[in-house]
Amino acid sequence: MTPLPDPAVHPLDHLALRGKRDAPALVLKDEVLSHEGLNQRVGQLASWLAAQPGAEPGARVATWLGKGLIACIMPLAAVRAGLVHVPVNPVLRRAQAAYILADSGAALLVGNAGRLETLLPGDAAAAAVHDEAAVLAALDAQQPLPPSAALPHSLAAILYTSGSTGKPKGVMLSQANLWLGAISVAHYLGLAADDRVLAVLPLAFDYGQNQLLSAWAAGACAVPLDYLMPRDVVCAVARHGITTLAGVPPLWLRLIECAWPDHAAQTLRRLTNSGGALTPDLVRRLRTLFPAARLFAMYGLTEAFRSTYLDPALINAHPTAIGTAIPFAEVMVVSDAGTAAADGEEGELVHAGPLVAQGYWQDDARTAERFRPAPSFSQMGGIAVWSGDRVRRDAQGLLHFVGRRDAMIKTSGHRVSPQEVEEAALATGLVAEVVALGLPDAALGQAIHLVCRAVPGAGEDDAALRAAMAQDVPAFMLPRAVHWRAALPLSANGKHDRAGLYADLYHALTGRA
Structure with a gap:
């Protein structure tokens, strides 16, 4: 790993000044x-x-x-x-x-x-x-x-991300958040001025935007790509001599099924993954297809940009680990009792340090829920992001993702609010009640399943429901399966019994309880 670049915080627009004047910085379709x-x-x-x-x-x-x-x-x-x-x-x-x-x-x-x-x-x-x-x-x-x-604390961007309930919320990111995030990633990836980064992820996401910012922080070149088919990515890697490719698991699953020219596979120096967990099989296939590339498994959340990465030298032995804290981040595992969790003990991932965002735009209530004082044993202190995600640390100090406390659906690399899907289904006028759930899916990470009670006289028509929803939501938010019920079960507090519905569908799909 190269020495950590100067971490002094400059205004974000100074990233345009870090590269050699005549070296390529941005390759577009026409210039x-x-x-x-x-x-x-x-x-x-x-x-x-x-x-x-x-x-x-x-x-x-x-x-x-x-x-x-x-x-x-x-x-x-x-x-x-x-x-x-x-x-x-x-x-x-x-x-x-x-x-x-x-x-x-x-x-x-x-x-x-x-x-x-x-x-x-x-x-x-x-x-x-x-x-x-x-x-x-x-x-x-x-x-x-x-x-x-x-100034470092001044607001630079508001990135909208879906919550587990309600409408998308705007995460407020400062100059320092984005600048230090770019420096951190450029450092631990080992980006250099001769690197070419293919930016295939959406620029509205923190992971996608950082493809550009970290490249420019290293004086390297970014090649943005809007692609229709996985083959387009393969062709772009070959055409531009790409050295760095970021992706999410559903994209990797499609890319490993493509025919890769030997020279294209060999130019890749590093692959980075976030937005979903890698599986041992996917790690093995990526390492086989791209033997010259270092594979970085990472974990992050928009509220703190990026939290952890796994040293690529460890990924063969620990393919499901999410690693350790990135530079400028303190990552803690907090037990349910509020203490530092012991090795092997499950707890909540809490992130402190200068990468922590400034809260949610015009939403004090949700800000207070997620952005709270760091635990007493924190070294960096200040306001921390309490992620709601459950992790454990093994005896070697590596973190392992356990599960999400909330009901967020993570499909095709997107964070989808169940409530937003449910509102779209209800807006069609075809369903009277609906619950959206994310069930495990090998290709998507999670597939969206709807459990619905039809409006009397509307009929139970899967195709009609999908077609009507498609008028208002993108394809990744459409249900993979629709399950019609005469009535939806309720929990003791009168709400839809999401846990019971999930258990029933999971058992029906897998045969396991």
Whole structure:
């Protein structure tokens, strides 16, 4: 591992200044930017942003875009203009984008024409809407703004992530959160200036956004890719000489089924996984297919960006471990009694240190639940993220994921709120009651199952329900299976008996209790 780079916190837009001036920094479909060109474009976009009506200091600018120039440089340009970036996942539909725009109070929205045309009157709330093509056309005429002097604690971005109940919540990330996250990852991955990082994950996710930020922190080159088929990823690795590829388990399962040219498989130096656990079989197959690549298993949550990673030298012997704390993080296992858990004892993962986010945007109640003072035995102290995830530490000091306390469904690398799926099903008018559950699935991690009671006279039609839901939610939120019931069981407190339904379906699918 290379020495830890200077951890001093600078404004996030200074990441555009770290690479060699004439070295490639960003490879797009129609142009390649050097690090000098990256800084130039960041400055020009920042200048355009600052000139827009409503672009007061701290105002939110939202993007609803694929991985073009604007989406890639907005995290830095917004900071340079004194604004806060709110990326909207491009796979989200109109209603979900409208909720994020309204909740964040976005003053500006930049999107492509196709997505903007789906918005109904009032969907953009108070945001001034700008077409991506028009913004690109305006950049050359802008005099670039110089690098900013934003303070480390100032708000840089709001990333929306689904909760176990209710609507998505906006995680507030500071300059320091994102800067130190980029430095940390660049360090433990061993990224260097000659690396090329293929950015296939959505830039609206912290894991996806860090593909760019950590590459630029190392002076390396990022190659963003919106892909339709796994074969597109293979071709991009071969075409661009990619050395670093980040993924989630469902993507790895599809990629290992592709035919990989020998030279493409050999160029990869490192693979990184988060968003779901690796299995021993998947580890073995990845190590066989990419023998020259180091495989990093990682664990993270948007509220603290990244918490742990496993040294690749240990993954063959410990394929299911999530490792130890990353640089700048303190990770503790807290027992149910509030003490430091003993080796082998299950407890809650609690993360302290400068990577901890600033809480949830305009949601004091949920902030107070998750962001609480660190336990008394913490070395870093301060406010910590109490993850709700259950882990245990083995005798070698490695952490192992046990399970999630909440009911979040993790499917195809996405965190899905059961309540949001249930609301979409109810909105169709075809079901009177519904419970959404995540059941184990080899390809998806978890598959969404709905248990429903039909509206009288509507009939029990799986296809009709899926088709109606598809009008309002993305494909990854559609149910894999629908189970119709004459009545849904209730627990003692009068709520739907989720645990009982899960146990029944799990037994039916696996034959195990």
